[in-house]
Amino acid sequence: MTWLLKAVTGVWLLQLAWRFKRALAVSAVAVFAIAAYGWAGLVLLVVGPPLLALLWRWVHPWSYWRFVGWLVARHRLRTTYGLRWAEVMQSCGLHRPIPGRPGEFTTPRLVRVTDSPVGDVLHVRLLTGQEPGDFERQAAELAHALGAPAVRVTSAGPGLVELTLVERDVLADAVELHDVEAVTDLRAVRFAVGEDGSWRTRDYANIAAEVGGGVPGSGKTAGETSLACGLIQNPAVQYVVIDGKGGEDWSWIAPRAAAYTNEDEDLDVVLELVESVHRLMRARLKTQKTQRGRANFWDLPLDPAHPAVFLVVDEVQTFTDQKGMDKDTKAVAATITARLSALVKKGRSAGVITRLLTQKPTSDAIPTAIRDNASVRTAWRVLSDDAAEAILGPVVRGSAVTPVDIPVSMPGVAVVADAGGQLERVRFPYVDEHTAEQIATRTAELRRDLADLTGPVPAEDATADESASEQEATA
Numbered sequence: 147m148t149w150l151l152k153a154v155t156g157v158w159l160l161q162l163a164w165r166f167k168r169a170l171a172v173s174a175v176a177v178f179a180i181a182a183y184g185w186a187g188l189v190l191l192v193v194g195p196p197l198l199a200l201l202w203r204w205v206h207p208w209s210y211w212r213f214v215g216w217l218v219a220r221h222r223l224r225t226t227y228g229l230r231w232a233e234v235m236q237s238c239g240l241h242r243p244i245p246g247r248p249g250e251f252t253t254p255r256l257v258r259v260t261d262s263p264v265g266d267v268l269h270v271r272l273l274t275g276q277e278p279g280d281f282e283r284q285a286a287e288l289a290h291a292l293g294a295p296a297v298r299v300t301s302a303g304p305g306l307v308e309l310t311l312v313e314r315d316v317l318a319d320a321v322e323l324h325d326v327e328a329v330t331d332l333r334a335v336r337f338a339v340g341e342d343g344s345w346r347t348r349d350y351a352n353i354a355a356e357v358g359g360g361v362p363g364s365g366k367t368a369g370e371t372s373l374a375c376g377l378i379q380n381p382a383v384q385y386v387v388i389d390g391k392g393g394e395d396w397s398w399i400a401p402r403a404a405a406y407t408n409e410d411e412d413l414d415v416v417l418e419l420v421e422s423v424h425r426l427m428r429a430r431l432k433t434q435k436t437q438r439g440r441a442n443f444w445d446l447p448l449d450p451a452h453p454a455v456f457l458v459v460d461e462v463q464t465f466t467d468q469k470g471m472d473k474d475t476k477a478v479a480a481t482i483t484a485r486l487s488a489l490v491k492k493g494r495s496a497g498v499i500t501r502l503l504t505q506k507p508t509s510d511a512i513p514t515a516i517r518d519n520a521s522v523r524t525a526w527r528v529l530s531d532d533a534a535e536a537i538l539g540p541v542v543r544g545s546a547v548t549p550v551d552i553p554v555s556m557p558g559v560a561v562v563a564d565a566g567g568q569l570e571r572v573r574f575p576y577v578d579e580h581t582a583e584q585i586a587t588r589t590a591e592l593r594r595d596l597a598d599l600t601g602p603v604p605a606e607d608a609t610a611d612e613s614a615s616e617q618e619a620t621a
């Protein structure tokens with residue numbers, strides 16, 4: 147009966163036209179061009195758009211490729227993924243039967259497809275009652291059903307999930323930098339590339355300390371080097387480097403460092419440097435409010451006269467692990483550890499950022515109290531779950547992301563835990579020593595001696611101010 151009604155009213159014709167709307171639109175434009183301008187109009191119609199596209203690409207390649215990406219993504223949404231979506235959802239058990247309609251089911255909705263350096267990203271709206279974990283559990287099935295080597299599931303807000311079809315492991319390729327951009331904003335410092343191919347940043351206003359560890363050759367020093375190369379170009383940053391390996395890994399920074407030592411046997415030399423930085427921190431905590439108006443360093447504008455100080459202690463176990471030390475050396479090591487612990491706890495609001503690196507990630511090398519106060523933790527390749535835990539904390543136990551799996555052939559790849567406790571794999575960029583040396587030499591005039599930064603310890607009457615600032619620091 148319905149077909150008769152459609153035939154009589156002409157609705158069938160409209161439905162047919164709608165079905166072939168694109169072909170009809172193209173034909174209409176072609177007929178119009180011929181009618182208005184003859185065959186020249188048709189030639190213009192055929193040659194014009196490609197020429198315009200070429201011109202667009204030449205004038206504004208960024209917007210052109212963005213548009214092409216959008217077109218390709220739309221095409222994939224409708225064909226590659228859209229046509230099989232219901233079948234994929236059903237075969238992975240992510241569909242839901244519709245009550246009262248046997249045999250019928252509903253599926254999460256594929257909203258959008260975008261591309262990323264690793265592969266396509268499918269943006270999906272969940273069904274009521276579903277959560278990203280439902281997709282995570284089915285990640286392997288989804289990968290097979292969608293024909294991708296792996297699928298990464300990330301929550302993208304309430305009711306939304308993103309499925310990244312990982313076609314390429316972007317972390318497999320080294321990120322070599324032949325020069326490093328100066329860091330101008332310490333609240334967004336690029337430090338490594340994530341699995342989606344985009345840069346990860348850190349907000350140093352919220353970081354008092356970082357701990358990092360990994361087996362020899364895993365890329366700790368190189369990772370720190372690339373970070374330092376950007377930071378030392380900022381006049382409001384000073385570096386203090388203590389290299390417990392006793393080698394020349396950090397000698398490149400000597401012309402630019404406020405203080406540098408590679409002393410690995412005479413712990414008194416190291417203690418003196420650590421004490422200097424500790425004194426600077428205390429002096430700032432005591433006087434910052436009275437002299438500069440704010441108790442928190444990061445509430446003040448960055449000023450080369452009051453620089454942020456990065457204290458790097460590479461192979462920190464040389465100074466903190468007391469095993470095998472004689473009695474006197476043990477006492478010095480204990481003081482160094484206590485000072486580092488204080489810097490880790492209170493350094494943030496004094497603008498002092500402490501970074502401790504070790505190839506021996508144990509609680510003897512990095513005491514748990516220090517690790518637990520370090521909001522940023524980085525584990526390059528390690529050999530055991532215990533070592534991973536000594537750096538990243540208990541969160542790594544049972545996590546799918548672990549530094550124990552990192553292949554030897556991928557130095558510079560690490561697992562990082564951010565302030566929110568989330569673990570992810572990243573690759574640090576690589577800057578060779580000569581490039582680093584050149585950057586340090588060309589910025590040598592920005593160097594200020596640590597002794598000049600450390601003012602005299604203020605009088606005792608500032609105690610009240612200190613306790614106020616210290617309370618804020620540890621808050």
Ligand SMILES: Nc1ncnc2c1ncn2[C@@H]1O[C@H](COP(=O)(O)OP(=O)(O)OP(=O)(O)O)[C@@H](O)[C@H]1O
Nearest residue numbers: 320362363364365366367368505557558574575576
């Ligand atoms: N991000 C990276 N990308 C590519 N190669 C890297 C990267 N990081 C390090 N490497 C390679 O690995 C080598 C060892 O790196 P690095 O010296 O940083 O290791 P390490 O963990 O500090 O070792 P050690 O504990 O012995 O000092 C480098 O010389 C370099 O060849």
